[in-house]
Amino acid sequence: MGFGRGIYKTPAQLRAMIEPGLITAAALDAARELIAPGVTTLELDAAAADVIRSRGARSNFQLVRGYRHTVCVSVNEQVVHGIPGNRELEPGDIVSIDAGAEHRGWNGDSAITVVLPDPARPGVVAEREELSRVTARSLWAGIAALATARHVGDVGAAIQDSIEQSGQGYGILREYVGHGIGRKMHEAPSVFNYRTADPGPEVRPGLVLAIEPMVVAGSDATFVEDDGWTVSTIDGTAGSHWEHSVAVHDGGVWVLTAPDGGAAGLAPFGVAPVPIG
Known part of the structure; x- marks a missing residue:
């Protein structure tokens, strides 16, 4: 399969992607700080919106036709795209x-x-924390693989291996995958969270990927709720979603949506991110 030059950015373009990555991270931090019982998901959305506007940016989610909110908030059996x-x-x-x-x-x-x-349900909390931990670790496994990968497909293989090594029998969503990112939020290529026969495009400087494993505690079968957006598990089991935008450049990899470039997350894998020059 052939891939055009359009998926690879110039060094100047990679530098231009640093600020939107940091703004995205700051918006998530603001929403995270508010998370507590009794807080509405709309309040989380407002906190993220305030940060994005204050930094001279705009929500790219609102550029998706028909979507008017700043973020997606998915709770429990909702895996992604919650309104x-x-x-x-x-x-x-x-x-x-x-x-x-x-x-x-x-x-x-x-x-x-x-x-x-939830002191009343420590077992439920422990199970959900483990689901989140395994999902987050699989994200970093995929990013670490990108540092030495020959093809984008190597990322998905690393994510799947990491999840399966947990021994938990978790499901990986198949219909929803990561993507390239740049001038548009969603660009080629697709970044699968599992091993595929097609190796995908070559990994070389200028490639920027949004890597985002979506993992569920039970079956990977999902449906879209009546709102036309929210993706939930059919069996009602919980889901977890972790994502970062990552740039490949001449010196290595840099996580654009992590203030430390991904240093803390990559350290367990023996990979050190390199700032974009």
Whole structure:
């Protein structure tokens, strides 16, 4: 399969993607700080919106036709694309927040998962925290693989291996995958979270990927709720979503949506991110 030059950015373009990545990270931090029982998902959306606007950017989610919110907030059996609203968070909830910012024509995209404490249900909390931990680790396994990968498909293989090594029998969503990112939030190539026969495009300087494993505690079968957006598990089991936008450049890899470039997350894999020059 052939891939055009359009998926590879110049060094100047990579530098232009640093700020939208940092804005995206700051928006997620603001939402994360508010997460507590009784807080509505719409309040999380407003906190992220305030940060994005204050940094001179705009939500790239709002550039998607028909979507008017700044972030997606998915709770419990909702895995991705949850619409913020009046739902109040409860103890023990597992909450995934997906955010993106466009700044001067360039995009960032990232997601986190948080589990609320619940003294009355420690077992449920422990199970959900493990689901989030395994998902986050698989994300970093994929990013670490990107540092030495020959093809994009190596990333998906690393993510799948990491999840399966947990021994938990988790499901990996098949219909929803990562993507390239740049002038648009969603660009080629697709970044699968599992091993595929097609190796995908070559990994070389200028490639920027939004890597985003979406993992569920049970079956990977999902459906779209009546709102036309929210993706939930059919069996009602919990989901977790973690994501970072990552650039490959002449010196190595740099996580655009992590203030430290991914240093902390990559350290367990023996990979050190290199700032974009």
